[in-house]
Amino acid sequence: MAYTDKLKSTQIAIMMGDGAEPEVFSPMCGLNQKQFQQTRATSDTVDWDCTDPDAIPITVRDVGAADWNLTGSGLLHRPLLPLVQAAFDSAEPTNYRWAYMDTVIDGYHQGPGIITDFTEGATNGEYVQINLTISAAGPKTFVSNP
Numbered sequence: 001m002a003y004t005d006k007l008k009s010t011q012i013a014i015m016m017g018d019g020a021e022p023e024v025f026s027p028m029c030g031l032n033q034k035q036f037q038q039t040r041a042t043s044d045t046v047d048w049d050c051t052d053p054d055a056i057p058i059t060v061r062d063v064g065a066a067d068w069n070l071t072g073s074g075l076l077h078r079p080l081l082p083l084v085q086a087a088f089d090s091a092e093p094t095n096y097r098w099a100y101m102d103t104v105i106d107g108y109h110q111g112p113g114i115i116t117d118f119t120e121g122a123t124n125g126e127y128v129q130i131n132l133t134i135s136a137a138g139p140k141t142f143v144s145n146p
Contacts, residue, residue, distance in 0.1 A: 009034070011102045014072045014134075016083060017095035025097050028084075030077035030130070034070070036098040036109060041065045068136045070096060070113065076120060076128040084132065088115040093137035111140030 014034050015025040041064035049055040087094045093112035100107055117133035 005104070007100070007102055007105065011100065013097075013099045013101060014070050014132075015097040015099050015108075016087070017097070019094065023095060025095070025099075027099075028072060028077075028080060028132075030075040030080065031072035031132070032074035034072045034098075037069050037071070039067045041067070066139070068109070068111065068140050070098060070134040071132065072134075073129065073131040076130045084115065084118060084130075088118045096134055107142060107144040109140050109142050111136060112138040 009032075012034055013027040014031055015027050017023045017025050043062045043064050045060045045062075046057045047060045048057045093114050095110060096113045098109040113134040114137045115132060116135040117131065119131040121129045121131075
């Protein structure tokens, strides 16, 4: 039998750059639900058969723009709050990473992003929760760690 070679979610981190030179990235502690989404826009054209116009046409699809975003939610880590708030308030993008901390997939996606949604929620008797959406502000790259 062969089973899936699984990766634990604790081996994934959303990391935020500090903007320094060289830039240092720190995990966004407290985020226990994380998602990295990549999308592509396409342009569709219907193409008809010239010799048999009654035949079912085909769709010709061209690749368009690429996009990506990160989402995360979980516990509010107090030291993270002023950093996230500053990034949200800034007119300039911040660099983010989706990092794999694994021996097989040892690398990360990185790119500039803008926090487009920042929600804090509190319920009496429970801890404060946060939700973040980071939208691409430029291309991302994948870097394999040596």
